[in-house]
Amino acid sequence: MILRTRFTKVGYLKYLSHLDMVRLFTRTFSKAGIPIKFSEGYNPHPKFSIGNPLPLGTESLAEYMDVELAYWMDPETFIERMNKSLPQGIQLIESKMVEKRASLTSMISWSHYEIRFMSDKLDEEDDFEEALSKWNSLSQVNITKKRKKGKKKVERQLDIKPLIGNITYKGKDNEDFHVLSALLKSGESGNLKPIELMEAMERELDLKVDLDMVMIKRLDVFTDEDGEIKELA
Amino acid sequence: MKVEKPSRYIGMEQNMVPKNPDEVDVRFAFSFPDVYEVGMSHLGMHILYNLINKEPRYSCERVFAPWVDMEDQMRKESIPLFAIESKDEVRSFDFLGFTLQYEMSYTNILNILDLAGIPIHSSDREEDFPLVIAGGPCAYNPEPLWEFIDLFVIGEGEEVTLELIKIYDRHKKKGYNKRKFLEEVQATMEGIYVPSLYDVSYNDDGTIKDRFPLISGLPETIEKRMIRDLDGMFSPETMIVPYMETVHDRxxxxxxxxxxxxxxxxxxxxxxxxxxxxxxxxxxxxxxxxxxxxxxxxxxxxxxxxxxxxxxxxxxxxxxxxxxxxxxxxxxxxxxxxxxxxxxxxxxxxxxxxxxxxxxxxxxxxxxxxxxxxxxxxxxxxxxxxxxxxxxxxxxxxxxxxxxxxxxxxxxxxxxxxxxxxxxxxxxxxxxxxxxxxxxxxxxxxxxxxxxxxxxxxxxxxxxxxxxxxxxxxxxxxxxxxxxxxDPRVSYMEAIVARGDRRVSKVLYRAWEKGCRFDGWSEHFKYETWLEAMKELGIDGSFYANRNRDFSENLPWDFINPGPSKKxxxxxxxxxxxxxxxxxxxxxxxxxxxxxxxxxxxxx
Missing domain, CATH: 3.80.30.20 (tm_1862 like domain)
Structure with a gap:
């Protein structure tokens, strides 16, 4: 029995690492008396997996985990008990039973982000629309991806254009941040971090963005079924 | 990210006690002078934290040493050190209490004071700064920190900490005067040592000649505090559960x-x-x-x-x-x-x-x-x-x-x-x-x-x-x-501080000024800098570390009674x-x- 569960990660808790999250949930299952299934062996650990971990410092309204139960507990009770023990910034918002077909990680292929930033160059809304159309006219934008391969550091060039679903400008919010909405590839079949997008835009368009002050929040994740972007089932 | 492991600084862990600063009379900042995951592994912190916070009118928050990457950012952006719970500045608290678990954490104490914008020397702090206190095993030889700490607690802290806060609370309500407060607790309470109320004289060979109270009515010997009934004593029924992995994660x-x-x-x-x-x-x-x-x-x-x-x-x-x-x-x-x-x-x-x-x-x-x-x-x-x-x-x-x-x-x-x-x-x-x-x-x-x-x-x-x-x-x-x-060099410095007298405080200050901190971490221990600091001050490390003492010598810590006799x-x-x-x-x-x-x- 698997409960596919959506949860938030907001406020200061955006600074928790993936490992911190695993530890937090492990303890919370025990504290909340969730009948979670344990693995066999010397060091039994609870069976659950978090899909598509966020980069440190990114907020989210759409984190997902699959929780495997040893015996039935209805999703409402599950959510209620867990939320009592979880901190305010991490709360379960939806949970339903699913047949185990594919792992979350393999299913999640698109993420929808809200990106907020400050710019010394853009002021009027039109300024950004103009920049955006210039961006859209570029047929290819390469970034350098760094990866550690064993002890060696490997660099490779990657065209990020195919990793972008769409980008729209939402205007300024009440804290005077520019707000972008972006649908970006996410997961095993290609992954673009919002900050990488912003770095590339800064390089190409010279928007004078303060890259230390970019606030990112994941709003939703989607799966890709034969080229069609769909809600996670 | 500009700092690694940011969950060191965010707080909000399970069983943290958030209190409204406007609803408490005395605010106590408890500091373990090392990085978060080390400090959170210390049982004493969990005891005192819950002990103070169970009092409705008192609050206890935590302060750790920011790791070097965080310190760089804080200094660059002029961000003063804050307590984890409220994120309020440490200098706005009534007490700042350090636990002294190992000597090689002492430069972190100076650094924490400095990052908090609190004068490092006790004599430079008036009523508008927190009272800086310290306890724990290393407080049994308090002298190397005498210039920096207003008051030491000698022995087990469960009873004496609340007694101290209560007396402070009374003073605060009728106009707190630091000197008056310190004199009162030194004269009336067991297990308290206020170094500024005592002085020391030395022999020609550098050993201690005499030590004496500066005003009458103060005890010559400081008795340690000890709790007799451990079942009746406060014991924590809960612990803060850190998000990140700590040294003792249990x-x-x-x-x-x-x-x-x-x-x-x-x-x-x-x-x-x-x-x-x-x-x-x-x-x-x-x-x-x-x-x-x-x-x-x-x-x-x-x-x-x-x-x-x-x-x-x-x-x-x-x-x-x-x-x-x-x-x-x-x-x-x-x-x-x-x-x-x-x-x-x-x-x-x-x-x-x-x-x-x-x-x-x-x-x-x-x-x-x-x-x-x-x-x-x-x-x-x-x-x-x-x-x-x-x-x-x-x-x-x-x-x-x-x-x-x-x-x-x-x-x-x-x-x-x-x-x-x-x-x-x-x-x-x-x-x-x-x-x-x-x-x-x-x-x-x-x-x-x-x-x-x-x-x-x-x-x-x-x-x-x-x-x-x-x-x-x-x-x-x-x-x-x-x-x-x-590393024998670390143990040598530790030996100097562990059996140091008042003059060693100058070494700590000079070494800190020259950039020493996190000396217990091999990647940050700067032996040459410590040697330079001692040389500049004309202090011979071997006098403290390598010298065999005579039974007749006045040792710097002899005025404290830990229980077992010198004989x-x-x-x-x-x-x-x-x-x-x-x-x-x-x-x-x-x-x-x-x-x-x-x-x-x-x-x-």
Whole structure:
């Protein structure tokens, strides 16, 4: 029995690492008396997996985990008990039973982000629309991806254009941040971090963005079924 | 990210106590002067945190040393140090209390004050800054910090901390004057030391001539605080559960305080006397509450020598019965070779089987007698053989080098014991060898500590340490045997500070100014800088570290009474040099001089 569960990660808790999250949930299952299934062996650990971990410092309204139960507990009770023990910034918002077909990680292929930033160059809304159309006219934008391969550091060039679903400008919010909405590839079949997008835009368009002050929040994740972007089932 | 591990700074953990600053009368900032994951592993912090916060009108928040990357950012952006709970500036608190667990954290204390925008010297702080206090084991020699700390708490903190806050609260309500407050508590409370109310004079040879109160009516001797009834004392029923992995990531339960073995190198074994236990019923009640409130999977039974607990079998089997189906394990942090019991190991291994650590402390029987470590080779053979039979395969052995009277022969005993352990494994029939065998012998460089029989002993020089280390290192030529050792330079600095007097405070300040901090972390320890600081001040490190003291000398910490008498320590030192042992005092009093010690009804 698997409960596919959506949860938030907001406020200061955006600074928790993936490992911190695993530890937090492990303890919370025990504290909340969730009948979670344990693995066999010397060091039994609870069976659950978090899909598509966020980069440190990114907020989210759409984190997902699959929780495997040893015996039935209805999703409402599950959510209620867990939320009592979880901190305010991490709360379960939806949970339903699913047949185990594919792992979350393999299913999640698109993420929808809200990106907020400050710019010394853009002021009027039109300024950004103009920049955006210039961006859209570029047929290819390469970034350098760094990866550690064993002890060696490997660099490779990657065209990020195919990793972008769409980008729209939402205007300024009440804290005077520019707000972008972006649908970006996410997961095993290609992954673009919002900050990488912003770095590339800064390089190409010279928007004078303060890259230390970019606030990112994941709003939703989607799966890709034969080229069609769909809600996670 | 500009700083690594940002969850060090965010707080909001399970069981954190958030209080509205407007609804409390006294705000206490408790600081462990090291990085978050080290400080959060300290049981004392969890005790005092919950003790203060259970008072509705007082609040306690946490402060740790920001890691160097965070410090850089804070200095660059002019962000003052804040407490974790409210994120309010540390300088707006009433108290800033440091726990002194090891000397090499002292420069972090200066750095924390500086980052908080609080003047580092006590004399520069008026009423508008927090009262800076300190306690913990290193406070038994408070003098090296005398210029920086307003008030030291000597001994166990559970009672004295609240008493202190209450008196402060009373002063605050009628107009707090720092000097008046300090004079009142020094004159009326036990276990308090206000260094600015005393002065010291020196002899021509640099030793202490005299120390005296600056005003009348102050005690000449400071008595330590000690709690008699551990069941009745406050014990935490909850602990903050960090998000990030910490050094001791589990429930920690104290079984008892004090120790009866009388190992002559051990400061804790002397200053925490007499032994006092919690009852099994009380411990089970606490365990239940701690597991419920934290969700931790492991309970560590921590005390100086946990195997000595008089009801250990009953306690462990009760804990296992109660928590086995909840997958909660029990662990003992230290096993004494002489009390490793087959039953205890069997009980514990039911849930988890990890490597085993033993501490023979010295390589030869002669030297183990000198330090009064009451174990022999047979104990080690029995314990290790049993462990191998039951499936353990990784053994760690802890030693010290530089112990009084030590010869090369004693030092080589380290190698011999490690090889003995290896032979015990491989002499077993192949079909009975389980797992991947390894033995690690770790040696630390002995640092003589105040209030131990070795407080008069001159530490080995760095060169002597190195030649002893090389001797062992060169003799081990086996892939299954690993030899680790501590940096003698760190132990030298630690020895200077541990037995330092008031003049050492200048060294700490100068070293901090020159950039020393996190000296306990090998990647940040700057030996050359420490040497420069001492040279500039004309202070001879060997005077503090390597000099043998005479019994007649006035030691910088003599004005504190930790329980055991100076005469007892002298007798023990004399016996040590002769290689004579002293029995475990539960077998009969050994006359250490603790006032009305009746073992508090623990035994028989």
């Amino acid at each position: 429930i920690s339960m104290e079984l008892f305080r004090g120790c009866t073995h009388g190992c002559r190198f051990c400061q804790a074994g002397m200053i925490y006397r007499p032994i006092r236990e919690k009852s099994v019923d009380r411990l089970l009640e606490l365990a239940e509450k701690l597991v419920d409130s934290t969700g931790y999977e492991n309970i560590s039974l921590s005390s100086l020598s946990s195997c000595d607990y008089s009801q250990l079998h009953l306690l462990i089997s009760s804990l296992m019965d109660r928590f086995e189906d909840r997958k909660v394990g029990v662990s003992l942090p230290s096993l004494r070779l002489d009390s490793v019991s087959i039953d205890i190991l069997k009980e514990i291994e039911k849930v988890r089987k990890t490597g085993l650590t033993f501490a023979p402390e010295a390589g030869s029987q002669r030297l183990r007698d000198v330090i009064n470590k009451g174990v022999d080779e047979e104990d080690l053979v029995n314990a290790v053989s049993y462990a191998f039979r039951e499936g353990w395969s990784r053994i760690k052995l802890y030693f010290m080098i530089g112990l009084p009277t030590e010869t090369d022969e004693d030092v080589m005993g380290i190698k011999e014991l490690a090889y003995l352990v290896k032979d015990l494994f491989f002499n077993r029939p192949p079909e009975e060898r389980k797992g991947n065998f390894s033995v690690t012998a770790s040696a630390s460089c002995f640092v003589p500590k105040p209030f131990t029989p070795f407080q008069w002993h001159g530490q080995d020089t760095i060169e002597e340490f190195h030649s002893k280390i090389d001797l062992v290192k060169g003799s081990i030529k086996d892939k299954k045997v690993t030899f680790n050792y501590h 007892y320590l002298q007798t023990e030192y004399t016996k040590a040099i002769k290689g004579e042992t002293t029995r475990d005092c539960r077998l009969g009093c050994t006359g250490c001089g603790i006032k009305d010690c009746a073992m508090w009804g623990v035994f028989n």
